[in-house]
Amino acid sequence: MGIKVGIVGAGISGLLACKYALSKGYSPIVFESKNTIGGVWTKTVETTKLQTPKPLYQFSDFPWPSSVETAFPTQNQVFDYLQSYANHFDLTKHIRFNTKVVSIKYEGPSYEEIQSWDLWGGNGDPFGKKGKWSITTQNLFNQSIQMEIDFVILCLGRFSDVPNMPEYPKGKGPEVFEGKVMHSMDYSAMDYESARNLVKGKHVTIVGFQKSALDIAMESSIANGN
Known part of the structure; x- marks a missing residue:
């Protein structure tokens, strides 16, 4: 299996992380709480369009198809583009859909020992040799699964499905x-x-x-x- 890389989220960043982990010979596992890829592009209003010109919002190794002629593609066109990227690099088979990560815990050297290291991982190896990450996930059927991962990449984005609601004085909200x-x-x-x-x-x-x-x-x- 080699080095196992846990990736949380199957939006744009998660897909990129999965693709490049594969290119390095690692074994990525992407955990996605929804039933599809796309991140924020799975929930938009009808008139949403890309706010960045198309040439500045594309994968370096996977250009937009010629059929998308507008400079600011619609949300459906963006979503289709992401789907095509995932299919082209065969990323979907590495994604566990409807799987929510409920806890991540590092199991290895103590905090005091880590603080004494001069190099990442104690020896310069980003994956380390002394510890693992324990990830607990939960699926649609409330079944919990725990597994050990060598490295974790969080691709939750800025929003993460948690609304940022302001606080109001009592009686004024x-x-x-x-x-x-x-x-x-x-x-x-x-x-x-x-x-x-x-x-x-x-x-x-x-x-x-x-x-x-x-x-x-x-x-x-x-x-x-x-």
Whole structure:
């Protein structure tokens, strides 16, 4: 089997990590909590497009297909591109879908011993010779599996399915607001028709000015005929 590399997440970074681990002769195992690859591109609003020009957002060894002519591909085109990349390099067989990592624990030298090392791994070897990583995963059937891995790469991205909600003073938060309050992640997880019906005929206030905020502003405008 050789060196086993555990990769958490099958988004863009996870796919890259898997591909290059294979190119080095390692044995990657990708753990993905969803049933598909794609990371943030699996949940978007209908009008979402790539915000970076296509030539600046592509794999160095796998260019965009000629059929994608626009400079800013749609979310479906981006998702198809990622799927093609995974299929081209036969990465899917290394991915365990519907598998959530619930704990990662290093089992090896003590913290004090590690602090005394002058070289990574104690000998310059990034994988070390004295310890392992114990990973516990859980699947859709709540079955837990524990395994030992030589090296772990976290490819969770900035968002990791955890909404960043602001804190409000008591009595001044969503509980006293007569309208509906939701995070952009929850909005993006809805089907397109339900999402547009939610904002249709409504006064919508969007907190933030990043990509998801602009996408939802566009959705609200289209739903209300603006």
